[in-house]
Amino acid sequence: MSESESKGQRFVALCMLGMLLFNYPILALFNVSGTLFGVPVLYAYIFIAWAALIASMAFIAESGGRQ
Amino acid sequence: MLHETAIVLTAFVYLGVLFAIAYYADERADAGRSVIASPYIYSLSLAVYATAWTFYGSVGRAASDGVGFLPIYIGPTLMIALWWVVLRKILRISKQNRITSLADFIASRYGKSALLGGLVTVIAVIGILPYISLQLKAVSNSFTILVQYPEIVMPAKIGVLATRQDTALWVALILAAFTIAFGTRHLDAAEHHQGMVAAIAFESLVKLLAFLAVGVFVTFGIYDGFGDLFGRAAAVPKLRAMLTPLEGVAGGYANWAWLTILSMMAIMFLPRQFQVAVIENVDEKHLNKAIWLFPLYMLAINVFVLPIAFGGLLRFPDGSVDADTFVLTLPMAEKRELLALLVFIGGLSAATGMVIVETIALSTMVCNDLIMPVLLRLRRLRLNERRDLTGLLLGIRRGAIVLILLLGYLYYKLAGEAYALVSIGLISFAAVAQFAPAILGGIFWKGGTRAGALSGLLAGFAVWLYTLFLPALARSGWLPLGLLEHGPFGIELLKPLQLLGLAGLDQISHAMIWSMIANVGAYFAVSLSASPSAEEHRQASLFVDVFRHEAGGARFWRGTASVPDLYSLLARFLGTATADSAFGEYASAKGLGWPDERLVADAELVHYVEVQLAGAIGAASARVMVAAVAKEEALSIDEVREILDEASQVVVYSHKLEQKSRELEAATAELRGANERLTELDRLKDDFVSTVTHELRTPLTSIRAITEILLDDPDVEVEQRKKFLGIITKEAERLSRLINQVLDLAKIESGKADWVETRVDMKEVISDTLAAMDQLFREKNIQVEARLPEKVSTVTVDLDRMTQVMLNLLSNAVKFCDSANGRVEIALAEREGFLSVDVRDNGRGISPEDHETIFNKFHQVGDTLTDKPHGSGLGLHISRQIVEHFGGRMWVESSLGGGARFSFTLPTGAAT
Structure with a gap:
């Protein structure tokens, strides 16, 4: 498998993970009252998950594919 | 202090700076030292996605339904994760085919169809008008509000203004002039606008900094951090419900999902995104950085949206201030004039960036895919005979830019007031999402045809017009509202907002469901119902297999x-x-x-x-x-197929060739090995021949010398003569023994020896050999000791050959054992399926480095120059060959001065 192919597959998997994280029912788990560091749980969850997703994208994009 | 003139002046200075940047970048590009050849500039230019909608509208949306603004940015993040697969392919296709716009891409894919290109252009222009009007509205509103400072008055309350004060019109005209100066200064065959890209990247920085400045000011200046702000919001009953906003809203999660999908399409297929991401891309490798930098930009510009929204709601609890303007009105209410001015410039940069790129992209489409095909077909104009058409092309583009901006202004006048910023923008998103099936289907599926793409686009666009564009006009009072409430001609099933009775969704989700069903359905159904033409077939193959045939x-x-x-x-x-x-x-x-x-x-x-x-x-x-x-x-289609088949055959051939060459390499390596072995054997043969010749010459020389003496001198004494004749006999025996051994060896080595295999008792072989040599032992006064067990298993060997081995070992032992006090021991033993035979002497021994070489041909222990040779040097070699032939092993253990022990084993089971 070439490097670009394996990179592509990692990205596709990441996109699927993202769709899971930002949709019902995972989203509903955090749709509760209460706060995290003073920020409502849902808001905190979305921004943290989003940042993690971007970090993973950076890792895949910059690291190259599986050898 | 914030005088109207000062604001206008600041705005123009800002535009002047933009122009200077663009001019500088263009100059550098002409000099061949591009400033935009950097992944960071590329990422920043992609951020043209964040427009006045993001800058002002997100806060407005957040103030009404909390996190509801976020799918617009999370969707693109998810789509960008697929860019490595999707955008890279589009980039490669576009580079190879010199694609100049979105319409060009679709037209080119479906057989270079002018009709399809024209349709895409029309959809794009009409679909984007609301989006452009949104920018005009945002800029003119922010200006109108800012000049009222220190009062905070909403534009709607100011009433009708004279044309001179109609800010939106002025904004439209200034932006048109500006865009013309930016985008159509000269005609580039690659449609690269380096100056524009540099300016857009700069604008992305400005709007981000301005927004972050307001965010920090509201969160940490007015309030005491996030916790304090959200804590106070939670104390207000009306706002508490917004902290978990997805609950209880009808179709909450479904709307969220649809907005995500819609934005995923928008980030790819908005004409301006296609322009910056594909057309203006100078290096495919920039994707690596852009894939994470651009999402990071979106994250950064959204962090403070919710704090500003809640800050605004807390500051203006009576609802007198439109939430879309919180970004501007909060600094104004706090008397921060410079910050307010910075916000105005940030909003201006967000809006101008969008308008410039969008209108350049659209004007290219209008010129290349709508007007030129028509003009070129009109024979009356005789365009084919005109010498220089560059002026005409630029003229059309400039006209298109002015026209598009005026149409945007018109839409703003007709329908702009009835909707919030985000709702206006989403209508445009839904329009460009109609391109998704034709493009994505086109680059991954060869079966999509021109007719299929046309049908899909028409069907999807018709549904869009009916469910989104029409209601927008109706709400603004240009069509009867009854159309929305009771359906056309009172037919309830055809109500634009509840088509076929589908209720419970927001307007955008509703429109997306129906338009996508119509679009995708028509695209696939029509594509599958008829076969493509030769041209379509060829283009489909060029697009889908772009990574295969370069x-x-x-x-x-x-x-x-x-x-x-x-x-x-x-x-x-x-x-x-x-x-x-x-x-x-x-x-x-x-x-x-x-x-x-x-x-x-x-x-x-x-x-x-x-x-x-x-x-x-x-x-x-x-x-x-x-x-x-x-x-x-x-x-003909068959010929195109043939060429394509040839191409794929060439690929197959080249794979086969690769395999062949790998096999050849392996064969070469084998041959080289064989050759090395042959050379070695050849050398051995030469050695052998020279050694044999040498061995033969020694006895021959002595025989010849003695016979010559006898011949020359007939008077030799009888005693002497007898001695001479004895030597001759001995040397002749040695000669014939040597020749026999060489012949023997040749037979064994070539595998032609006759082996007579019988069950043999080694005990008998040893006893017989000892008996035959008894005389010799006596002569040399050597003591012999044989330790033979009572009974051993038989072995399957050739009796004569085994006798030969024993004779050889024993005569060696006799030759080399101590001359004065000679002693030879023979031991036979049986263990674990083997018989072992040891022959031990008490001679001078063999040094360890000779333990292997003595088994070589013609090897004789000692210095051949000084010592008299004791044998032919073939005996041990032949003995080992014989033992190994019967599956056994032969070796020697010895040290100098400690005697030597020759051992061999033979398997007792069925031998070879």
Whole structure:
């Protein structure tokens, strides 16, 4: 498998993970009252998950594919 | 202090700076030192996605439904994760085919269809109008609010203004002038606008900094951090419900999902995103950084949206201030004039960035895919005969820019007031999402046809017009509201907002469901119902298999053309300078100069010219123009198929070739090994021959010398004569023994020896050999001790050969054992399926380095020059060959001065 192919597959998997994280029912788990560091749980969850997703994208994009 | 003149002046200074940046970047590009050839500039230019909608509208949306604004940015993040697969392919296709716009891409994919290109252009222009009107509204509103400072008054309350004060119109006109100056200064065959990209990247920085400044000011200046702000919001009952906003809203999660999908399409297929991401891309590798930098930008610009929204709701609890303006009105309410001015500039940069890129992209589409194809077909205009068309092309584009901005202004006047910013923008998103099936289907599925794409686009666009565009006009009072409430002619099932009775969704989700069903359904159904033409088939293959055949489309062309015709065609559209450099480049790649009569107008040159031309006037028009000067023979679908098959066969052949060459390499390596072995054997043979000759010469020399003495001197004494004859006999025996052994060895080594295998009792062999040698032992006064067990298993061997081995070992032992006090021991033992025989002497021993070599041919222990040889040097070699033939092993254990013990084993089971 070439490097670009394996990179592509990692990205596709990441996109699927993202769709899971930002949709019902995972989203509903955090749709509760209460706060995290003073920020409502849902808001905190979305921004943290989003940042993690971007970090993973950076890792895949910059690291190259599986050898 | 914030006087109207000061605000206007600041705005113009900002625009002046933008222009200076663009001018500088263009100059640098002309000098060949591009400033935009950087992944960071590329990422920042992608952030043209964040417009006034993001800058002002997100806060407005957040103030009404909390996190509801976020799918617009999370969707693109998810889509960008797929860019490595999708956008990379689109980039490669566009580079190879010199795609100039979204419409060009779709038209080119479906057989360079001018009709399809035109339809895409119409959809894009109409679909984007609400989006442009949104920018005009945002800029004019922010200006109108800012000039009221220190009062905070909403524009709607100010009432009708005179034309001179109609800010939106002025904004539209100024932006039109500005865009013309930016985007259509000259005609570039590759449609690269380096100056524009540099300016857009700068604008992205400005709007981000301005927004972050307000965010930090509200969160940490007015309030005491996030916790304090959200804590106070939670104390207000009305706001508490917004902290978990997805609960209880009808279709909450479904709307969220649809907005995500919609934004995923928008980030790919908005004309301006396609422009910056694909057309303006200078290096595919920039994707690596952009894939995470651009999402990071979106995250950063959204962090403070919710704090500003809640800050605004807390500051203006009575609802007198439109939430879309919180970003501006909060600093104003806190009397931060400079911050308010910075916000205005940030909003201006967000809006101008969008308008500039969008109108340039749309004007290229209008020119290349809508107007030029029509003009070129009108024979009356005789455009084919005009010498220089570059002026005409630029004129059309400039006109298109003004027209598009005026249409945007018109939409703003007609429908802009009834909706919030985000709702206006989403209507445009839904329009460009209609391109998704034709493009995504087109690059991954060869079966999509021109008719399928046309049907899909028409069906999807019709549903969009009916469910989104029409209601927008109705709500603004331009159509009767009854249309929305009771359906056309009172038919309830056809209500635009609840088509076929589908209720419970928001307007956008509702429209997306129906338009996508219509679009995707028609695309696939029509594509599958008829077979594609030759041209469609060929383009489909070029697009879908772009990573497989890099060669491009030259091999699909057959016909006749002339170089001067092609040159003048290119010169007419691009100007002589560009045409000269294009031909020069082509000629130098062929190793020729330009002009050069040897240049041939073959398929490759025709294709090259067509691609160059496509960069200026679009694929469909370029095809028509080239067809006009080159007499092309039409290829039938079968011929196209054949060429494609050939191409795939070539791929198969090359794979086979690779495999063959790998096999050849392996065979070569084997041959080399065999050759090395042969050379070694050859050397051994030479050694053998010279050694044998040497061994034969020694006895022969002595025989000859003695016979000569006897011959010359007949008076030799009898005693002496007897001694001489004894030597002759002994040497002759040695000769014949040597010759016998050599023959024996030759037989064994060539595998021609006759082996007579019988069950043999080794105890008997040893006893017989000892008996035969008894006389010799006595003569030499050697003590012999044999330790033989009572009974041993038999072995399957050749009796005579085994006797030969024993004789050899024993005679060796006799030869080398101590001359005064000779002693030889023989031991036979049986263990674990083997018989072992040891023959031990008490001679001078053998040094360890000779333990292996003594088994070599003609090896004799000791210095051959000084010592008298004790044998032929073949005995041990032959013995070992015999033992090994019967599956056994032979070795020696010894040290100098400690005697030697020769051992061999033989398997007792069924031998070979």
